[in-house]
Amino acid sequence: MERRFALVEAAVSCGSPTRGSEGAFDALAGAGLGALFGGAALMPMEKPVPCPTWSEGLRHLDTVMEVCRRLRANTLSVLERGGYPIVIGGDHSCAMGSLAALGEFYGPEHLAVVYVDAHTDINTDRTSASGYIHGMDLAAACGLCCDALTVGKNKVNLLGENLHIIGARSIDPPEWGVVERAGAHLHTAQEVRARGLGVVLAELLPALKGKRVHISFDVDVLDPSEFTATGYNIPEGLSVAEVERILSAVLDTGRTCSFECVEYNPTMDPDQRDLSTLMGILRTVAEKLN
Secondary structure, eight states, X not given: OOOOEEEEEEOOOTTSSOOOGGGHHHHHHHTTHHHHTTSOEEEOOOXXXXXXXXXXXXXXXXXXXXXXXXXXXXXXXXXXXXXXXXXXXXXXXXXXXXXXXXHHHHOGGGEEEEEEOSBOOXXXXXXXXXXXXXXXXXXXXXXXXXXXXXXXXXXXXXXXXXXXXXXXXXXXXXXXXXXXXXXXXXXXXXXXXXHOHHHHHHHHXXXXXXXXXXXXXXXXXXXXXTOOOSSOOOSSOBOHHHHHHHHHHHHTTTXXXXXXXXXXXXXXXXXXXXXXXXXXXXXXXXXXXX
């Protein structure tokens, strides 16, 4: 059956310290991303104005939650029509919205998440030292955060045992304990290099059997030698080839129900070299899905 794709914008950057990633959707759509996915429907979002103040130590809480709630509604709309959402952030706080929709639609026990990121993003509102919500989205989706970070009708949209993080190399000390308590599966960039990507994939792929799978790809997982247009440039990251191999292997299971790409910052890419690199990765994704 032919898939019907929709490019869904998540226009938020104030969940992170760096402005600019709210323009990623416009940059990628302008570069022809919709055509890669067979003329995908475009679902843009009005760019929010970051709130000047916030409470509870959660930076720009109202703005982030407004975007996440709109994204939840838009993602649910695509799923209910039988479509395949391609979510384009924005910073990774938007994953609270996409995961809320997916968890509600499929049920948290049936949804697995492959999270390809330089960070684990599993701080809670109590463990985060910065208050930036893009580092809390997985904890929020697992119901580990305060009620203020609940996006949809359910507090828990994801079971930790169904969470697979690959490529992390910037992990705050409290996050190790949160990962362990949640029962999440963590494959650091160091582990990928030490054990080999093939070994990691051989462990990951069987765990996806019987699940609907969401891929959340943060461009900061890439090594700065190959990609720099993002808020974090952390050494010893994954190569473009390794990322494409991970994405391709997961897509080849035939279990994916959605895809997400976040944290590309076009304001840091004046010559559009990284846009070209990212479009190449997304072309690989589209070829696997079409």
